[in-house]
Amino acid sequence: IYDLLALGLVLIAALVGALWLFARHHFRARMEIRHLRRAVDTDSLTGLGNHRTFREELRREGARASRHAGTLTLALIDIDEFKEVNDTWGHEWGDSVLVKLAALLGAESRDEDRAFRIGGDEFAVLLPHTDASEAAVLVERIRQAAMDRISTTISVGVATIVRGQGDGRLLREQADSALYEAKRQGRDRVVPFRDAASTGPLFQSAKLESVRRLIAEDGVGAAFQPIWDISSGALLAYEALARPFTRYGFEGPLEAFALATRINRAHDLDAACRKAILSHAPEMAPSTLLFLNVSPQTFVHASFSAENLAREVRAAGLEPSRVVLEVTERSKLPVGVLTHQASCLREAGFKLALDNVGSGNSGLEVLRKVPVDYVKVDRSVLANAVDSARGKAVLMAIIAFASETDGLIIAEGIDDKRMLELVQSLTQHGEPARFAVYAVQGDLLSRPGHTMQAELLPAGKWVAA
Numbered sequence: 523i524y525d526l527l528a529l530g531l532v533l534i535a536a537l538v539g540a541l542w543l544f545a546r547h548h549f550r551a552r553m554e555i556r557h558l559r560r561a562v563d564t565d566s567l568t569g570l571g572n573h574r575t576f577r578e579e580l581r582r583e584g585a586r587a588s589r590h591a592g593t594l595t596l597a598l599i600d601i602d603e604f605k606e607v608n609d610t611w612g613h614e615w616g617d618s619v620l621v622k623l624a625a626l627l628g629a630e631s632r633d634e635d636r637a638f639r640i641g642g643d644e645f646a647v648l649l650p651h652t653d654a655s656e657a658a659v660l661v662e663r664i665r666q667a668a669m670d671r672i673s674t675t676i677s678v679g680v681a682t683i684v685r686g687q688g689d690g691r692l693l694r695e696q697a698d699s700a701l702y703e704a705k706r707q708g709r710d711r712v713v714p715f716r717d718a719a720s721t722g723p724l725f726q727s728a729k730l731e732s733v734r735r736l737i738a739e740d741g742v743g744a745a746f747q748p749i750w751d752i753s754s755g756a757l758l759a760y761e762a763l764a765r766p767f768t769r770y771g772f773e774g775p776l777e778a779f780a781l782a783t784r785i786n787r788a789h790d791l792d793a794a795c796r797k798a799i800l801s802h803a804p805e806m807a808p809s810t811l812l813f814l815n816v817s818p819q820t821f822v823h824a825s826f827s828a829e830n831l832a833r834e835v836r837a838a839g840l841e842p843s844r845v846v847l848e849v850t851e852r853s854k855l856p857v858g859v860l861t862h863q864a865s866c867l868r869e870a871g872f873k874l875a876l877d878n879v880g881s882g883n884s885g886l887e888v889l890r891k892v893p894v895d896y897v898k899v900d901r902s903v904l905a906n907a908v909d910s911a912r913g914k915a916v917l918m919a920i921i922a923f924a925s926e927t928d929g930l931i932i933a934e935g936i937d938d939k940r941m942l943e944l945v946q947s948l949t950q951h952g953e954p955a956r957f958a959v960y961a962v963q964g965d966l967l968s969r970p971g972h973t974m975q976a977e978l979l980p981a982g983k984w985v986a987a
Contacts, residue, residue: 565639567617568624576638576646583648584683584690591686595649595657598697599623599664602675602709604643605859622672630664646697654682654714661712675710677701682715695730698784732770733781737790741767742798745970749813749932749963752946758961759811759846760974762802764795779817788819789826800838805974813846813875813896821849821863828863828870842871846896850877860892868893876929879903880920889927897924901935901964908940921948921959936964 563575571579580596587594601607601619608616620643627637627647638646647664649657661678668676679701681693688696696715704713735741746760764775772778775795782791799814806812820826832842847867849860864874875896876888880903889897899920906913924931933945945959 565624568621568639570624570627570645571636571638573638573640576640576648579636579638579648580646580690580694582690583650584688584693587650587683588686588689593651593653593682593684594693595652595654595680595682596693596697597647597649597657597661597664598679598694598701599627599645599647600677600701600705601643602677602705607674619672619674623668623674623676626667626671627664630660630667632660635660652682653684654680654716657682658712658714665710665712669710677704677709678712679704680712680714702784729771729781730785732772733778733785733787733791736766736770736772736778737782737787737794740794740797741770742791742794743767743972744795744799744802745972746802746974747963747970748968749811749961750967752933752959752962757807757810759813760806761813761848761963762799762815763970764798764815783817783819786819788817789823792817792820796834800835800840802974803838803840806840806844807974810974811844811846811873812840813848815848815850815877818849822859828866828872831867832870832872843873846873846875848875848877848898860888864892864894875932877934879924880916889924889929894927894929896932896960897927897929898932898934899924899959901937904933904935904941904944908944914944918948925958930960931958932961932963933959934963936962937966939966942966 563571565572583594586592601623604616604619607619620639623645624637624639627645631637631647632649634650635652636648638648640646647661649660652660657680661680665676665678668674679697679699681696681700683689683693700713700715704711707713743765745763745765747763748757749759749761750756751758766772766775766778770778772781779788779791782788796814799812803812835842835845867874873895874893875898876892876894877898878900879889879897880900897920899917903913903917903920907917921931933941936942936945941964942962945962948959
């Protein structure tokens with residue numbers, strides 16, 4: 523009987539041990555699952571909810587507000603000039619800024635609010651049961667605290683669902699539109715959607731869907747405006763102009779690109795435009811160049827490289843040496859990025875042009891650091907030069923500075939004879955000869971056409987110097 527009792531105790535001990543091991547294993551498994559779920563839902567750098575979690579919470583809170591006729595506010599936050607912070611101080615410093623802002627959002631938010639990091643330097647804060655006026659106070663406090671404690675500025679777009687009138691998707695579009703307006707106004711500010719709606723378009727779902735279809739269906743045509751030698755009237759080049767087909771409902775390429783930029787698809791739209799433009803390459807005369815616009819977002823996209831672009835151009839039957847890539851002065855890209863890309867593109871055989879020079883404040887700084895082959899003076903500069911001595915002095919200063927950088931000067935947007943006569947007079951009296959306008963384009967000389975067939979400047983449109 524003692525043997526049986528001992529055996530029973532052994533069996534009980536073994537069973538207890540097995541149960542303990544099973545419980546321990548189960549507990550560990552549950553902890554690991556919980557840890558994995560947290561990792562999937564959390565931004566690893568800041569500890570905030572990530573983009574996936576944000577989408578789920580926005581959908582859930584939006585549905586709840588709609589169902590119960592409630593109020594929900596969304597604030598989208600973007601760190602101003604964050605790329606320049608990274609370029610100047612390094613990525614470790616940039617990461618520390620992101621971590622500090624995340625901590626600030628946690629400290630300044632209420633218990634019911636939820637903060638997320640939804641992109642590189644973009645954050646979101648959901649504020650349930652909070653109307654626009656209450657949200658404005660909370661978000662302004664965050665903006666001021668960021669400037670005081672982190673020494674950085676932020677731009678914020680705010681949108682609110684009131685009495686359940688809307689859903690999460692509409693709320694995101696409205697907040698995104700308000701954030702866009704905050705940056706357009708100069709950054710370091712909070713803009714509610716009601717103010718953004720009065721100054722800019724609402725990026726509604728239908729419009730966003732149209733730009734997606736435009737990209738997917740290559741719904742872009744092309745037009746070409748000649749560029750003429752100012753001395754002889756000979757054809758030098760064409761500037762290619764993308765034109766979205768009217769069935770997509772856009773007023774023009776600027777609206778389409780603005781929408782594509784908001785959904786991070788500008789590089790895809792750029793590719794669709796290049797495809798349409800390069801399909802006309804067989805029409806080009808052997809001695810002409812093709813001026814091709816490139817959006818700033820394309821230059822910084824991971825898929826972009828000078829080598830890939832060169833292959834794309836050669837596949838259309840052109841050598842890169844016959845393509846001039848236009849970069850606008852209005853680009854917000856750091857000069858360091860432009861300098862790097864300019865070096866790569868030149869190495870691949872492309873020429874470069876700086877467009878819209880004089881329309882902003884960065885043109886001379888770009889010319890000082892980025893080597894370009896052509897400098898395109900903006901129409902606004904020419905128009906001012908026609909009407910005032912001060913405007914003419916500005917034009918002369920741009921021409922002199924550009925000429926010192928060995929960039930050939932093109933006067934664009936010439937649409938009346940006075941403008942043409944002005945640039946011709948500068949060319950006639952330019953000493954030495956390179957301190958002068960090299961070429962001209964504009965509707966006075968030739969309007970954009972759907973083919974590349976012009977050879978000489980049309981009779982009657984040339985004014986003798």
